[in-house]
Amino acid sequence: MDARKLRLGFLLSTGAIALAFVFAPASQSAPLLARPVAAGLCAGAALLFLLSAWLGDIRSIPPGLLGSLGCGVASLLLLHDPAVAGAAAGGFWAIVVACWVSAALCVIDLATIRKLKRERQRVVNIAIPLLFGATVFYLWEVGVRGFGVPPVLLPSPSAAAARFAASLPILAGDFVQTFIRGVLIGYIIGCGAGLLVAILAQRFDFLRRGLLPLGNFFSALPLVGIAPIMVMWFGFDWPSKAAVVVLITFFPMLVNAIAGLSAAGHIERDLMRSYAASHTQSLTKLYLPAALPFIFNALKINATLALIGAIVAEFFGTPTQGIGFRISTEAGRMAIDMVWAEIALAALAGMAFYGFVTLAERATTFWHPSYRT
Numbered sequence: 001m002d003a004r005k006l007r008l009g010f011l012l013s014t015g016a017i018a019l020a021f022v023f024a025p026a027s028q029s030a031p032l033l034a035r036p037v038a039a040g041l042c043a044g045a046a047l048l049f050l051l052s053a054w055l056g057d058i059r060s061i062p063p064g065l066l067g068s069l070g071c072g073v074a075s076l077l078l079l080h081d082p083a084v085a086g087a088a089a090g091g092f093w094a095i096v097v098a099c100w101v102s103a104a105l106c107v108i109d110l111a112t113i114r115k116l117k118r119e120r121q122r123v124v125n126i127a128i129p130l131l132f133g134a135t136v137f138y139l140w141e142v143g144v145r146g147f148g149v150p151p152v153l154l155p156s157p158s159a160a161a162a163r164f165a166a167s168l169p170i171l172a173g174d175f176v177q178t179f180i181r182g183v184l185i186g187y188i189i190g191c192g193a194g195l196l197v198a199i200l201a202q203r204f205d206f207l208r209r210g211l212l213p214l215g216n217f218f219s220a221l222p223l224v225g226i227a228p229i230m231v232m233w234f235g236f237d238w239p240s241k242a243a244v245v246v247l248i249t250f251f252p253m254l255v256n257a258i259a260g261l262s263a264a265g266h267i268e269r270d271l272m273r274s275y276a277a278s279h280t281q282s283l284t285k286l287y288l289p290a291a292l293p294f295i296f297n298a299l300k301i302n303a304t305l306a307l308i309g310a311i312v313a314e315f316f317g318t319p320t321q322g323i324g325f326r327i328s329t330e331a332g333r334m335a336i337d338m339v340w341a342e343i344a345l346a347a348l349a350g351m352a353f354y355g356f357v358t359l360a361e362r363a364t365t366f367w368h369p370s371y372r373t
Contacts, residue, residue: 003056009105010053010064015112016098017046017071029083038074042095045070049102058113059313064106064289071099072138079145086148086346096142103135141251152334169337170326171345177321179349181238182310186193187246191302193246194253201254202287204263212258215251223248227313236317244313248304253295260294261287296361307346 020042024031030254032039048067052060075095078084084092110128113121138155143149144156151159164171201207227244234240314324323342330338 006060006105006109007053009101010049010060013067013071013098013102013105014046014049014053014092016101017042017049019100020091020098023094025078025081025095026084026087026089028087029081031253035078035081038077041070041074041077042098045074045098045102048130049098052102058109061106061109064102064109067323068099068102068106071095071102075099075142085145086147087217088142092146096139096146100135100139103131103138107131107135152336155337155340159288159337160344163337164341164344167341171341173321174323174326174342175349177238177319177325178241178314178323178346179353182241182313182322183245183306183353185238186242186310187249187302187306189242189250190246190306191253191299194250194298195257197250198254199283200259201258209259211254213257218247219251219291220253222367223309223312227309227316230313231317237319241310241318241322245306247306248309252305253298256294256298256301257291260291263294264290293361293364296357296365299357300354300361302326303336303357304350305348307353311346313342 017329019030021039025035032042032068045067048063048070051257052064052067055063078088078092110124110131113124116124141156143157144154155163197207197211201211223244226247227240230240230243230247233333234243311322311324314322315328317323323346324344327339330336330342
């Protein structure tokens with residue numbers, strides 16, 4: 001980031017802290033100076049922001065982050081005051097603005113760092129999304145609690161996290177029912193079948209010409225129309241959810257695998273023919289390695305589609321367990337914090353699953369140009 005813009009941003013954060021000392025955190029509460037801990041954190045943050053503005057380069061990131069942390073802690077401490085929570089005024093929001101602006105400047109400045117050693121660059125690449133996510137959750141927390149949003153409409157992240165921690169046995173049972181039984185089994189069957197059919201379609205051209213239009217047709221089918229049919233065919237337990245996942249994941253794998261198996265160049269094919277390679281040898285030595293990037297692309301797409309499909313299928317009939325079942329029933333009971341806890345569970349499971357597929361991709365396609373450094 002340009003040094004002038006960086007200095008101006010941290011000076012803006014310092015000015016917001018100054019306004020926080022002028023205006024009270026709430027309309028009917030004592031000024032910030034009457035709260036020594038919060039006032040000390042804000043004063044320290046202002047000094048750190050001034051130091052960051054004076055440095056004006058990459059060295060301003062550590063003091064800027066510390067100042068942002070101080071403002072964040074001060075604002076969260078103020079929310080424990082009943083006079084502030086739900087009735088926050090100008091002084092409180094000035095602290096929030098200072099925290100947000102300084103955190104945004106640090107994230108933007110981190111994103112411009114280049115030409116570091118691989119280990120340090122990896123740390124920076126991990127720090128950027130973590131800081132960005134922490135800022136989003138912080139704004140969500142202070143926005144909900146500062147404006148006094150009813151928990152029925154939107155609970156705070158802290159309330160959802162507390163419900164998550166208090167409901168671990170229930171969440172574990174829902175995870176096993178939805179992810180282990182429905183998602184994984186359906187994912188393995190659907191992706192495996194799609195790959196096998198793609199290999200046959202690559203061998204026999206009439207299959208490729210006949211299946212690709214059908215793949216486009218079935219991919220356009222609405223999930224809410226398929227799920228009730230699968231429940232009627234396979235019952236209310238996990239087999240019907242796995243069947244939905246199979247149907248969702250089969251055709252993306254089929255389309256991508258056929259494209260990947262056709263990606264080998266004419267020179268490579270001619271070379272295999274000159275060696276008198278059989279079809280099996282050409283498949284294992286040429287076609288499948290060339291198709292790996294396409295196959296993993298389908299695996300990553302299906303990693304998210306499978307979880308969504310299993311959860312939606314549980315809305316149409318399931319035993320007394322499962323992420324979709326819990327979301328449906330708890331929403332009917334207006335227990336929105338539990339709904340968000342289940343959403344967080346699904347998000348964590350989906351990210352972990354996607355990350356596992358990505359790691360497997362890097363381990364097997366390290367030769368691909370996209371991974372060369």
